[in-house]
Amino acid sequence: MKARSGQDPGGGSRRAAGELEAAVLAVLHAAGTPLPPGAVRERLGDGSLAYTTVVTILSRLHAKGVLERSRSGRAYAYAPVADEPGLAARKMASVLAGEPDREAVLARFVSRLSRSDEELLRRMLDAGPGGRADGPGDHTG
Amino acid sequence: MHLVVYLPLAVPLLAAASARHIASRLPPSVATWLLAGAAVALAAGSTAVLGLLALSAVIQIPLVAALGDMSLSMVQRHDPASLSAAIAAGVLLAAVTAAATRAAWRRGRALASAARHARCLPGPGQLVVIPDGAADAYTLPGWPGRIVVTAGMLDALAPAERRVLLAHERAHAAGRHYLFTVAAYLAAAANPLLRPLAAAVTYTVERWADERAAADCGDRALAARAVARAALASAERPRSGRHGPARTAAGTLQSTAGTLRSAALGIAGMAAMRGAGPVPRRVAALLAPPPRFRPLLVAAIAALVLISGVSVLDAAASLHAFVELAQAHLAS
Numbered sequence: 001m002k003a004r005s006g007q008d009p010g011g012g013s014r015r016a017a018g019e020l021e022a023a024v025l026a027v028l029h030a031a032g033t034p035l036p037p038g039a040v041r042e043r044l045g046d047g048s049l050a051y052t053t054v055v056t057i058l059s060r061l062h063a064k065g066v067l068e069r070s071r072s073g074r075a076y077a078y079a080p081v082a083d084e085p086g087l088a089a090r091k092m093a094s095v096l097a098g099e100p101d102r103e104a105v106l107a108r109f110v111s112r113l114s115r116s117d118e119e120l121l122r123r124m125l126d127a128g129p130g131g132r133a134d135g136p137g138d139h140t141g
Numbered sequence: 142m143h144l145v146v147y148l149p150l151a152v153p154l155l156a157a158a159s160a161r162h163i164a165s166r167l168p169p170s171v172a173t174w175l176l177a178g179a180a181v182a183l184a185a186g187s188t189a190v191l192g193l194l195a196l197s198a199v200i201q202i203p204l205v206a207a208l209g210d211m212s213l214s215m216v217q218r219h220d221p222a223s224l225s226a227a228i229a230a231g232v233l234l235a236a237v238t239a240a241a242t243r244a245a246w247r248r249g250r251a252l253a254s255a256a257r258h259a260r261c262l263p264g265p266g267q268l269v270v271i272p273d274g275a276a277d278a279y280t281l282p283g284w285p286g287r288i289v290v291t292a293g294m295l296d297a298l299a300p301a302e303r304r305v306l307l308a309h310e311r312a313h314a315a316g317r318h319y320l321f322t323v324a325a326y327l328a329a330a331a332n333p334l335l336r337p338l339a340a341a342v343t344y345t346v347e348r349w350a351d352e353r354a355a356a357d358c359g360d361r362a363l364a365a366r367a368v369a370r371a372a373l374a375s376a377e378r379p380r381s382g383r384h385g386p387a388r389t390a391a392g393t394l395q396s397t398a399g400t401l402r403s404a405a406l407g408i409a410g411m412a413a414m415r416g417a418g419p420v421p422r423r424v425a426a427l428l429a430p431p432p433r434f435r436p437l438l439v440a441a442i443a444a445l446v447l448i449s450g451v452s453v454l455d456a457a458a459s460l461h462a463f464v465e466l467a468q469a470h471l472a473s
Contacts, residue, residue: 022261105248105251105255106279106280107346109277109371111347111419111420116417120417121369124369124424
């Protein structure tokens with residue numbers, strides 16, 4: 001199983017466009033401030049990546065509506081549009097919702113439960129109906 | 142062609158009847174390979190005999206007989222299979238081909254779309270966390286696949302259980318499990334009698350990931366807890382924002398000293414399990430010892446596939462021999 005690390009610098013093989021986009025987005029999110037292409041390229045830490053490539057990726061993301069840009073000297077400075085993971089989720093939900101095979105394509109951790117299944121699970125866990133509510137659940141374990 | 146030609150149409154019934162039994166009695170990796178492989182082989186077999194039967198009707202068309210240099214009178218007098226059966230087979234073949242093609246097209250499009258989104262999801266890593274209060278987690282197919290988990294799901298699980306969840310989803314991604322489910326799905330489209338096998342494969346694929354996750358985390362009872370808790374969390378829609386019933390469920394389950402009572406499972410009994418859905422069965426399977434490899438079961442399914450395959454070959458051979466005979470008659 002390959003370890004996916006977008007910040008892996010100069011990894012011999014060509015990275016997929018989507019992976020580069022993801023890496024650029026990660027850099028911009030981490031920066032917390034609008035960045036011009038030069039700064040983005042620096043922070044990507046991939047020496048083999050050309051400046052023009054970075055500019056192309058940034059403009060593509062801007063065209064997709066994922067980034068917004070403002071003039072900063074000669075170049076643009078790019079920043080992620082707010083609520084970006086939510087955007088991704090909504091986009092995916094709306095596109096996949098059109099597919100009748102949507103459910104089948106995702107390997108869900110747990111499938112939908114029927115009422116009787118819910119009951120059965122609770123019995124298996126020996127938590128009676130209503131149970132003992134201990135306030136907000138703690139995260140120890 | 143004698144009655145043997147109809148065997149590959151009947152064998153899928155036997156396989157379908159045994160699918161659920163196999164899914165629970167064999168180690169899930171073996172079961173997945175066996176069921177998916179058998180589904181594909183049996184679907185190929187049944188489609189092939191439909192083709193052979195239809196062909197035996199087609200050669201009775203005068204134009205075709207002429208093109209094939211066959212004696213038309215002989216073909217029509219000694220037709221290898223009853224004409225009505227052959228025509229029915231032709232109709233079925235057309236229906237089945239259309240269904241399988243449509244299924245392949247739709248599933249292919251859904252997979253490509255999901256893979257595209259898997260690549261374009263933000264973040265550098267395999268895991269993507271979505272700030273959604275509802276508990277959900279799934280793996281998107283692709284090269285590489287991505288794992289999507291909602292914040293609600295992470296909230297509902299304890300840290301050790303989150304590790305189980307991630308190990309389970311990684312097992313799906315690494316094992317390319319969607320290939321097995323797609324193969325079985327297409328086989329069932331080509332032969333609807335095989336639908337129970339396709340359903341069984343979607344179940345065994347989850348069991349496979351469960352067992353891998355349990356092995357990675359070294360604790361099957363923990364894995365069982367994680368599955369149960371995740372299921373209950375996802376069944377509850379947060380009514381009052383993120384810190385609603387999902388948290389209550391987590392708190393309730395936490396308060397049972399973290400132990401699962403398999404005795405309670407005994408009391409719940411096999412009767413309750415009979416009609417149970419996949420999630421309780423997965424939890425029960427994780428609480429029980431892992432299924433042993435049972436060579437007899439594997440051999441039984443392999444035998445069914447073999448019977449189907451041999452029948453197809455026999456039917457093809459006898460049709461071929463018949464055509465040659467008809468050609469010899471014309472020549473003489």
